[in-house]
Amino acid sequence: MxxxxxxxxxxxxxxxxxxxxxxxxxxxxxxxxxxxxxxxxxxxxxxxxxxxxxxxxxxxxxxxxxxxxxxxxxxxxxxxxxxxxxxxxxxxxxxxxxxxxxxxxxxxxxxxxxxxxxxxxxxxxxxxxxxxxxxxxxxxEAEVSRRMQENERIRDISMHALARLAETRDNETGFHLLRTREYMRLLADELRRQRLFADELDAAAADLMVRSAPLHDIGKVGIPDRILHKEGRLDDEEWAIMKTHARLGADAIVQAERDAGSDAGMDYLRYAKQIAMSHHERWDGRGYPQGLAGEAIPLAARLMALADVFDALTCRRVYKEAWSLEAARELIVKERGQHFDPRVADAFLACYEDFCRVATQFRDEATDDRRS
Missing domain, CATH: 3.40.50.2300 (Response regulator)
Structure with missing residues (x-):
């Protein structure tokens, strides 16, 4: 001036x-x-x-x-x-x-x-x-930028609060949301470094996928306590009900969009819907809830699938003890091309040491007895 x-x-x-x-x-x-x-x-x-x-x-x-x-x-x-x-x-x-x-x-x-x-x-x-x-x-421009950053913080806080609500109902403890989010970030960064999925995984898309990751199990708020908190393994009927959490989560996000009057939806909710609905799908088509296979599974959900499984394997559940990091790595190698997109599995192997660092740095101190 x-x-x-x-x-x-x-x-x-x-x-x-x-x-x-x-x-x-x-x-x-x-x-x-x-x-x-x-x-x-x-x-x-x-x-x-x-x-x-x-x-x-x-x-x-x-x-x-x-x-x-x-x-x-x-x-x-x-x-x-x-x-x-x-x-x-x-x-x-x-x-x-x-x-x-x-x-x-x-x-x-x-x-x-x-x-x-x-x-x-x-x-x-x-x-x-x-x-x-x-x-x-x-x-x-500075004011617009400030307000956009403020809106992003409000959005992230709201998303995290919803995710923590589901986490609380599921007896989640400690750093599950943080770990899976960081695993997603590691995978996305490695795939971008290798210039894979360049048409759908630019920096902005990767950031939105990572921000959406905490909502992956939001649908568990709709699962009855008798199933969600059951000690020991679920029977077939209970497991069928448990698997509905994927669709329940995606449907809840869709309804939230409708309630907000959004016609086209927002990018971060698009990835949140994909992750909530499809993170239990498998590359070979034997997952749920839709039985999608291969690239029919959204990329964000394929990243979340590996991040969630790695975290589930390396943390204690009511029905199992925690696996070692190396044992979890071996299973993911074994499931490459079956449960997991081969390229995503390869990205995991490339940044495995970083996965171990996150798992160690944010290890839960309390007993971890949630269900995956």
Missing amino acids: FKSQRPLVLIVDDNAENLTVLGELLQPLYQVRAANGGERALQLMQLDPCPDLVLLDVMMPDLDGYEVLRRLRADPATAEVPVIFVTALGATDDEERGLAHGAVDYITKPIRPQVLLARVAAHIELRRARVRLQDRNHDL
Whole structure:
């Protein structure tokens, strides 16, 4: 933003008499700097504050005005400063050449004081108006960015709160949501590093998939306590009911979209629906609830499938003890191309040490007796 001080004009001319005339004309209204050549003008342009406008002679012995202007335009610090050529060259071709080089105006000598003052004032005011508009746009962009970040935080907190509700009903403990989210992030980053799924796994999509991961078991809020909290293995009827949590979760998110009046849905809810519905599908088609196979399973759900299984294997359940990290790795290798997308399994193997780090860093201290 400009300060309230008088505008600063740089006058450039190799003729001392011309500098004196221009200086005396401008000083009652403006601050003035003077340069007697192109090289000196470029030096003065680097001083703070930067001039608001330059009156530039064309014919000078060291650097002519065209070269000075070219260098000013090439420097981001001076590229937007308006330059008016002031020259004895009065032919139409000379004026067109000056404007083509980026000058905002062209004044011929001998100078007519009122014409020069009027044009200087007009271009300074135009420059300042443009900068004020840029400042306002910058402030607006900053405010929009702040509000978007705030909305994203609210969204993430809301999603996490819903996920923790399901986690609480399922006797979840500690860091399950954090671990599975980080496993998703590791897989997505590794697949992007290998340039796999480039058409559907750019940085934005990967981020939304990871943010959506905590909602994978939201449907468990609809499972009866007698099944969700049963000690020991479920019988066939109970298992059939337990498997409905995938569809219940996706349906709940769809209904939430409808209640919010969203016609097209939002990207992060799209991935949340895919993950909730399909993270128990298998690559070989023997999963649930739809029996999808291969690439018919959404990519986000294929990542979540491996992340969730790894976490389930390496944590204690009411029906089993926790497996070692290496034993879990061996099972995933065995299930490559059966339970898991081979490329996702390979990504897991590539970042296995990072999986171990997350599992160790966020290990549950309390007894872990949730169901997968």
